Each structure stands twice: as C-alpha cells, then as structure tokens.
Amino acid sequence: MVVAQREFYEEQMPKRQLEPRPKVKKRNRIKPILIVMLMFITFSALVSRHVQIINANYELLDMKKELAQVQKVNDDLTLQLTMANNIDNIEKIARTKLHMHYPEPSQTAYIHISPKDDKPTEEQAVAESRQHKSLWAIIYGLLD
Numbered sequence: 001m002v003v004a005q006r007e008f009y010e011e012q013m014p015k016r017q018l019e020p021r022p023k024v025k026k027r028n029r030i031k032p033i034l035i036v037m038l039m040f041i042t043f044s045a046l047v048s049r050h051v052q053i054i055n056a057n058y059e060l061l062d063m064k065k066e067l068a069q070v071q072k073v074n075d076d077l078t079l080q081l082t083m084a085n086n087i088d089n090i091e092k093i094a095r096t097k098l099h100m101h102y103p104e105p106s107q108t109a110y111i112h113i114s115p116k117d118d119k120p121t122e123e124q125a126v127a128e129s130r131q132h133k134s135l136w137a138i139i140y141g142l143l144d
Helices: 002-012 030-085 087-096 122-143
Strands: none
Touching: 030 087
16 A cells, blocks of 8 residues: 555656756865965964064163173273272282382492493494495405
C-alpha cells in the first residue's frame, strides 16, 4: 500500500526538472588579499619608524644626561686646577704635608757667573765664512 501511494503521488506531481544552477562567477579573491597585505606592510613600516624615532629620542636623552655629568666633572677639575695653581695654596701644602720650610741663611749658596757673550761678533762670523770658503776652495782644488 505504501508503494501504491508513492507511485500515485509521483504520478500526480509533475516531474521537476532540475534547472541548471547559474554559474557563480569566481570572484577575484587575490585582489582583496593583496590589499590587506599591502595595508599590513604599510602599517608595520609606519609603526617601525615610530619605534626608531622613540629609540633615538631615548638615546638623545641619555647622551644629554651623560654630557651634563661630564660637564660637571670638567667644572670640578677646572676648580681643582685653579686651586692647585694658587701660590698660597701650594705654599700651604708644602709646609703642612711635605714639612718644608724656608732655608736658613747658612743653607743658602750663591754662585757668581761671569757674563759670557755667546753671540759671535760680525768679525768672527766673517772669519768663519772665510775658513769655510777656503775649505771649499781646497776641496775644489783637489778635484781639479
């Protein structure tokens, strides 16, 4: 009976013909992927540049701090050099730390030096030049 009903139902119902499905055009899926990748690369480059700028600013701040420290040390050393060159300070250090005193008159020795004229006079210079000329003349004479 079930089979009879089924046949009756199939006869009553017009046969459906399967209509061909319209072909779905394949969308170009590569183009959106390329656009997304291009945007990702662009934003990555932008972020990396900002990171480099921030790192450069940190390095600049560190260098400014180091410069300030070096300038402070330089100022301290300049002050110490100024104090070391002060004659009163040198005398104080010599007396206190090195236990130095001015010499007594018995410890002083004087040496008298007669003035010498180390510069040759014009006559001596002319005589020396003649000796050199005559020496050259002798050498020249030997070669002839």
